[in-house]
Amino acid sequence: MANGKISENIEEYLEVLYCNGSNGEQVSTTKLSDELGIAPGSVTQMLKKLEKLGYIRYTPYKGATLSHEGMRIARKITRKHRILEKFLLDVLKVKEENVHEQACEMEHTLSDEAERALCNMLQHPDVSPDDSVIPACNFNFESCNQCFSQKDFDQIMNREVNLLCISELTSDTEGTISFIRGNPDLLDDISNLNIKVGNTLLYSVEDNQNEDNYVVIIDGEKFNIPAEMANNIFIGI
Template sequence: MAENKISENIEEYLEVLYRNGSNKEQVSTTKLSKELGIAPGSVTQMLKKLEKLGYIDYTPYKGATLTDEGMKIAQKITRKHRILEKFLIDVLKIKEENVHDQACEMEHTLSDEAERALCAMLNNPDVCPDNNIIPACNFDFDSCSQCYSQKDFDQIVNRQFNLLSISELTSNTEGVVSFIRGDSVLLDAISDLGIKIGSQIKYNPNENQMGNYFVRIDGEELSISLEMANNIFIRI
């Protein structure tokens, strides 16, 4: 499970890129500069460095998009941040106005093993206190129940591809359902609709109505709730 240590500064850049372009939308240098509180010239230099490292694709005067490798790192640090926010508010009862900064400090040192334990303790949360999606873990499981059944953390391997929940998709997308998050009640409800690991999915965000998400699963059109859309992940 060991990985090369990535600097906190790089993680912060990738986290902001993910927050503004999780579906690989291009994020402008100006946007990054404002969110990070860093001069545009310095941001440009860092983007050039991140491109050399293979974490982003950078277009001068336009902005940057995450590569698959950059997405993997960005999702991981974003997941830790949002799980920590949930823990700090729901369990430790930290004042909401203090939570973001504390989570920022803690996210870089939280181990994968501790993150997994927090997720289990919090019952697989799908959103943070700000209602932003908590990305899927990068462990190679089809469901949370599979994760629970593996007691030895050292035997867990990482997934080799990235995932996005249906509710995170911002453009027409086709893919394969590769992870379903949640407790047995939610998993059973999703299964009852005929949605399972390996299902072929087509999604057009413009078809959503009244809070419902319309998807085509193995050729059949279905309406699913926001909770389901938050917890059904497709390979991207």
């Protein structure tokens, strides 16, 4: 298993919760039942178990949201799944209709070290084949340049905060930019805008009705950020 004593079944629940509520949205029991193909009564019992384990906050008849720890685990398994999809399709040339199922089988056993190696080989991808955003890694770096420069995996520390990129935000949010992802060219483009780790970022739903560009306030200055950058600028939540 990818996360010690956490079962694959629990990882699957947390992954579905993340995919439907990564910005703290409540996910209904019905939605979970439909996506997992499990009877509502069984889903309810599992949600009660996950709450006792501290992975979610559950409200009967309404649904569940991820806790900080649940979010950490869910982001990690979702990231591995989407990187594997990218690898299977782009490198191994697996048929597109088969990559999701094969990634599901592989994600639970992919080590953190192998995940990092895949990310570097794929040049720090930001989206999966279906254009879903790949979550940030859990490694305590400010940029992919720092990650690439650290050759000894055993020296890498995990970060304490959960991260969301600009394009994942779905409610009014304020946070500190904690990680910027991308190849050297993209990192240079972002740096040239004077956007850097440590800046305060404000996101307003009212200002963001266009999925191709994202309007944010960074240290008091308004920016119109293209999607390619928005997928790669992360704030701590």
